[in-house]
Amino acid sequence: MGHFTNPEADLDRFRFRLGFAAIFVLLAFGVLLGRFVWLQVIQHDFYQTRAEDNRIALIPIVPNRGVITDRNGVVLAHNYSAFTLEITPSQAGQLDATIDALAEVIDIQPKDRKRFKRLLDEAKNFESIPIRTRLSDAEVAKFAAHRYRFPGVEVKARLFRQYPLGSIASHAIGYIGRITERDLKWIEESEKQANYKGTDHVGKTGLEQHYEFELHGETGYEEVEIDAGGRALRSLKRIPPVSGNNLALTLDAKLQQITEQAFGDRKGSLVAIDPKTGGILALVSTPTYDPNLFVDGITPDNWKELNEHPDKPMVNRAINGAYPPGSTFKPFMALAALEMGKRTPNQAISDPGYYNFGNHQFRDDKKGGHGMVDMYKSVVHSCDTYYYMLANDMGIDNISKFMGSLGLGQRTGVDLGKDDSGESKGVLPSQEWKKQRFKKPEQQKWYAGETISIGIGQGYNAYTPIQLAQATATLANNGVMFRPHLVQHLVDTKTGEKRPVEPKPIRDLQWKRSNVDVIHRAMVGVNKEGTGTRAFAGAPYEAAGKTGTAQVFSLKGAQYKEHSTKKELRDHALFIAYAPADNPKIALAVLVENGGFGAVSAAPIARMVLDYYLLGKLPGGAAKDDPAAVEEDHEE
């Protein structure tokens, strides 16, 4: 029930409130006038002086970018000083005429002019703008002789980024390049634009991008007196810039180099991790590229070559290539079976060389089968039939749950790129995944037959090399899992203080120790009496491993013959390993695209990496790839 209001009373109340508001307005304006009296009468002299002094312009001074070193202090990215030829527009008079005249003394390309025009649009009048970078000593001398002809043109020393090892570890380090519209948006969204005044380069990929705001440093400035036309007269005060923080990596540059050489001209990836911390020891993606090409603006020809090359050198296969794991999946399947109570180690099956499910026959690689196979033998000889049966017994969602706990099919969160969106997730198949992935209802249903080939790492399975390496490291570390990371510590250049990146265990999977030991023993067996024997012959340490071969395309029952298959369609070779087996110091995953059998192409690379890392042994007479000599190893 509404009450009847009294119009007169309402009007009175309104007028009262209006009066209240009027008083408020007067008070507020009173405060404002008080402020004006303070500024314009009481503080007038102070501001008067400030205004007279205020012929001061702030010119930003760009800080030194932080240096990146490997775990042993080897420099991977640093700055060097080089001479640039710069024009201060407000002092140079007619710009086009000046540049034309300069071109008679110093070589000036059309691209230099183009860049100058672009920078001119963005800059203030009193800033100097480079027309040529990286002058040679001869050019500096030549210009000095003609200097009197060019007011407002001078040679300045500027810092340039350099990657001394060239293409080595380029996919981990990344590179810097000129700030584009997109980078600017990123900087603005991070509210860093004030600190980027005067900065013209920014990290574009890899560590350079991930740690951009650490590496950049704090911009300093110089107060310069200017005249009414904006021309600089003299320097008054200088707040020096603070250099960016240095990055000390977990990466071992020598190991990285040996590994990249071991790949030769083959495409692929290797990620090696210290299982006790998650620190990445080597992160290889081949082919690589030379990051130095980007620093001063990459030429269109170089850009085209890198981007249109069929081997895609710009793709970081370690975090962006998703591959079926093939038989390297089997040790994880076996562990899942033990943990979920689906198998005991001694439970054996009889392998006739195939497995029938419905109307379909799933074949083992070995004709006639492996006979009686227990868990140990299933890993050592890579028996497919054992895992066809196991997959069927476990069901897709149990497999998916266990593999998901190992980080497969998820971003690892490695410290590369702007945020983790630069990393691929891969595919961890499950009923739910299929429902999300496909649109048509008949495609959304998971068929039990699809589970069978999941068991041997085929089917929808697709993981990045870094995920496989992380899973292998977790296995080596008995289920305690770390986030893979490249930076060991940051060095604060202001205080010299080291800020370590603490290795934080993501989770402890709490596996039963006796179960993990079964897998450890089986993977050691692989390199002693199984598919990895040849690659690890004579190794003075005990290494655990597993070979794998991933089908690139379906053979539809035909016999796979490496030599008769086109190279792009040849199988991918894989190998996972860790060593020493009783106290692992390194865990790794290798992938060689179209490399054929894992035991032949991938395992020898792993051997070289382990030999160097554990023994300091440089590869000398590395085992040759001779497919004919390793017929026994084809059981994958």
Next chain:
Amino acid sequence: MIDIAGTLRRSWQQLIAHIDFPLFFITLAIMGVGLATVNSATWDSSHRMLSQAGNMGIAMVVMWFVSRLPPQKLMNFAIPLYVFAIILLVAVFLFGIKVNGAKRWLSLGFTRIQPSEIMKIAMPLMLAWYFQKYEATLKLKHYLIAALLLFIPFALIAKQPDLGTALLVGSAGFYVIFFAGLPWKVIAGLLVAAGSAAPILWGMMHDYQQKRILTLIDPTTDPLGSGYHIIQSTIAIGSGGTFGKGYLNGTQTHLEFIPEKHTDFIFAVYSEEWGLLGNVVLVFLYTLLIGRGMMIASGAPTLFSRLLAGAITLGFFTYAFINMGMVSGILPVVGVPLPFMSYGGTAMVILFLGIGMLMSIQTHRMLVKK
């Protein structure tokens, strides 16, 4: 014989029948000051005085049309305009153009619009209509619904993010609710709640938002960033002194030290050249404008017209106070133009929509009483 003189006189009277002259002349005076200041601010570069005069002309035509609409007609616009503005705000949220990290604009192909501007007028119109409708049965429930009508556009604009405009729109709505008789107890409660929420809000703020507030307290901590604006505009005002440096003689202005000097920071230009004396005159003109608005509100015959007139008037006060407070360094830097002074067409039209409504309320008063 045709009485030409008589016809002319009658048409003239017809033409000016709904103009409130006190309001009109006060506004003209402020605009005159504004035009001269825009001229000084753009003297060295873009010469915007004529273009600003054009903006004023268009805005006054809008005012003329609106002043002829009786308040009952204005009421009819309340819901459609409010709903239209909400739809546009949602459209901004979904497909707006991002400029400098904020989504405020909607592209129409040939031009782009900023729907939050429309809300500045639609909000008080809508709430005044709402209270008029439930005038006889006003209960606490209605205040809550009014608060919701206020909160939805406020949140949409704050999300863009454009906290400055959101606060202006929010305050316009709040004034209506206040004048409609929101109990003092509730107001006191809101103030206490706001006071106690401040430390919590501070904790929830991003680093850069905290930094912006700290910059206000000590602008020298961020001399390359937003502190620069405040430092330079306070120097301009302070160095102006009692009588100013004289028209076109401001060194801060003409040596390009004042940013956005023909738009948001135009007050620094004016204050540098006209000094404290000029500031007193300008504040006095704004006080006259607000006083006239309050007289109109006080004499308005219906609840709707009272609330609308009161809210529009306090709106003018809010813009003027926030802008001058920000430029003189006692309020944080938010994007609020100085009414009738800052360069810009859209803002001018919106302001004159308000003036037109005040005139309509004033000049249709007698007709209602009869």
